[in-house]
Amino acid sequence: MESPVSPAAVILGASALLLAAQSPATLTGRIMHRGASDRALPRHWAYLHEFRGDSNRVLDSTRTDAAGRYRLTIARADTAARYVVATEYAEVDYFSQPLLVDRRRLEVDPIIVYDTTSRGAMRLRHRLLAVFRTEPASGRRAQAVVQEMVEVGNPGERTRIATDTTNPVWTIRLPRGFAEWSLAGGDVTADAVWLNGDTVKLFAPIWPDAPLRASYRYTLSPQEIRVPVDQRIEEVTVLVDDSAARVSGVPLQSLGMRELDGQRFAAYRAGPLEAGAEIRVTLPRGPLTPEDLLPYVIAGAALALAGGLWFALRRRPAR
DSSP, X not given: OOOOOOHHHHHHHHHHHHHHHEEEEEEEEEEEEESSSOEEOTTOEEEEEEEETTEEEEEEEEEOOTTSEEEEEEXXXXXXXXXXXXXXXXXXXXXXXXXXXXXXXXEOOOEEEEOEESOOOOEEEEEEEEEEEEOOOTTSOOEEEEEEEEEEEOOSSSEEOOOSTTSOSEEEEOOTTOEEEEEEEESBOGGGEEEETTEEEEOSOBOTTOOEEXXXXXXXXXXXXXXXXXXXXXXXXXXXXXXXXXXXSSOOEEEEEEEETTEEEEEEEEOOBOTXXXXXXXXXXXXXXXXXXXXXXXXXXXXXXXXXXXXXXOBOOOO
16 A cells, blocks of 8 residues: 655645746847848847736846857746747847747747838738627617738838838728727737728838738628728638628638637638729628627637737837
8 A cells, every 4th residue: 555645745846846837047049130141140139028918027138149149047937927039120129939938948949130121012911800790789770890800921031111101011991981990909009000091001010921910890881891802812711600691702612600719600711812802791681699799709810810929029110
């Protein structure tokens, strides 16, 4: 018969786990400049950020050596937190991927920085449209709520920046008759996304090979919704909260009914689509969904584009 575990052993085991979860750690890596040829950035600042929920703080900073390498220290690494190494080049912030530090030494993937340009078209890689109708309070008209999420990529070799308010990094046109537009999250802050007439303008820098995501919502009359395609889109996903709705205007692939956060949606995929096309969604006339379904639609759209911890790394407009 095995002897029972003593209280002292339990305490020692718990202490060991606590020390493992909060112990010193060293992060090493390189900062590289990508251009005609890759080169190391010597004497360049690297900063170590710790993220907990919506808050973050700088734990350590150092300059790189002649080979562009840095060494940063976490006095008490915590597996419940996430860590990011950041640097700045040509007034643009660059970040490592979010890091889970669960060992004493960690080699971080190289951080690549780029020269900047104020010219060049961006590429709309993915546009997600989540459409549903709300049943209004007595005396008010029904509305269709559209939640959009876009993923914009930079196909160039330099970071695209905005030089002033007349030269945004990227724009997209909204449907006619929209109202109550608001930013709903993404990799950008509110001061980097503006609404000008029927056009959303983005002023945050976009690095090559690092797509930027943004989400916004607006309301429309719940009749036929016509979403203009004003630029080439590599892929479009449409979610509608009622299987009786009709989606048309472009070649579509039905994905059937999909369940997101306990709510079912009719899902469709299209693309690539060229500028000049129009996506149409026709909702049934009767009331379909109570207004309190909005959080579920937003959560489902967020899952489709995998926002993750990057939502905490809010990119600033170029100064």
